[in-house]
Amino acid sequence: MKILHVISGGETGGSKNHLLSLFRGESSHEMMLLVFQKGKLYEEALQEGINVKLMEQKNRYDLSFLKKFKAFIHSNQVDIVHSHGARANLFVRLIKKNLQAKWAVTVHSDPDLDFMHNKKLSTLFSALNKWSLAKTDRLFAVSDRFKTMLMNYGIPDRKIVSIYNGISFDRGKIMGDRASLSLTEDDFVAAIVARLHPVKGHSVLFKAIAAVKDEMDLTVLIVGEGDLKTSLINEAKKLNIEENVRFMGFRTDIDALLSLSDVSLLTSKSESFPLVLLESAREETTVITTDVGGVRSLIPDPSYGWVVSIDDHEELASALKEAYSLKKAGELEEKGKKLRSFAQSHFSLQHLQQSLLEEYNKMLK
Structure with missing residues (x-):
C-alpha cells in the first residue's frame, strides 16, 4: 500500500x-x-x-x-x-x-x-x-x-x-533550564505555544494576565510567530503587562520550555485536538485550556487540569490563581504527573x- x-x-x-x-x-x-x-x-x-x-x-x-x-x-x-x-x-x-x-x-x-x-x-x-x-x-x-x-x-x-x-511517550520528562531564561524556581511560569493569529485568543489571555499580575509573580512565555505580533506587543503595553510577557518567537526547544513551565496555556476559540496539550502532558506540565475540540477527552475532570470557557478572561484568571495556589502548596506537579499517565494510556x-x-x-x- x-x-x-x-x-x-x-x-x-x-x-x-x-x-x-x-x-x-x-x-x-x-x-x-x-x-x-x-x-x-x-x-x-x-x-x-x-x-x-x-x-x-x-x-x-x-x-x-x-x-x-x-x-x-x-x-x-x-x-x-x-x-x-x-x-x-x-x-x-x-x-x-x-x-x-x-x-x-x-x-x-x-x-x-x-x-x-x-x-x-x-x-x-x-x-x-x-x-x-x-x-x-x-x-x-x-x-x-x-x-x-x-x-x-x-x-x-x-x-x-x-x-x-x-504522540510518542517513549521518553521521560525533559529537564528545562529556568536559569537560562533568568527565571527562578519560585517564579510562576506559564507558556502558550501558538501562532500569533486571532483564533488563538492571545488578547483574552492578556486581559487575564492584567487581572492577576498584582497577585502573583507571573511570567508568560509567548512562543510562536504571526501577523499579530506587533499589535499584541502594543496591547501588552496598553495593559501594562510588558514585564509579565516574553515574546519568544519561533523556537525549536518547545519541550524544554513546556517542561520548565508550571502550566501550559491554550486559549483558542477553536481547535480540533491540540497536540501541544499532549506535548505538555508528556512533560508532566499541567494545562489550562479553553473548551475547544476534544480537550475534555484529555481532561475528563478537574483533577487533570482546567477547562475554561472560550473568550472568558475572568474564568481564565481564576484558573491561573488556582494553579498558583497549588504550586505554593506543593500540589501542582502531581496534577501534571496524573495528566501524563492518562495521556500515555489513551493518546x-x-x-x-x-x-x-x-x-x-x-x-x-
Missing part, C-alpha cells in the same frame, strides 16, 4: 508536528510526503530522512502545476492520497476526477475560522475548503466535536471517522498509526 501525504508546507505548528509523527516508528505501508513550498516542515522532513518531494508553485494562486501533480500520483502508483489543510485539499479536489487513488483528509481545524485574519477572502476560502471536503472518500476528524461539525456541513456520517491525535502515537492503517485498509476494500 502506497500513501501520499500532501500539505502546503508552510505549517509550523500542530499540523506540522502531527504529519511528521505519522512517518516515525514502524509502518507496514510505504509513505511519501509532498509539499508545495519550502519551510520548517520540508526542512525537518529532510533531516528525518522522510521521502519528501517539493513541487513548488510560481505563487500561491498558480494552478499550472496540477498536471505535474496528477502525473506524480499516477507514476508513483499511489493507492491513497491523504491531504492536510485547505490548500492541499483544494489541489487534490481539482484533480480528483482523474485519479484512481482514494482520497482521505485529516481535518485539523474549523474551515469557518481558518481565514478569520483575512476578512476579504475568508468567505471564499472557507467555501472552497468545504466544497473540497464534501468530495473526499474519507474524512478523519481529530475529535468527536469536529465530526459533528462536519456532519453539520452536510457531509454524511459514513464518510467521517474520529481519530484523535497521538499514544502507536494507537494513532494503527487507527489510520485500519481505515486505509477499509478504504481499499
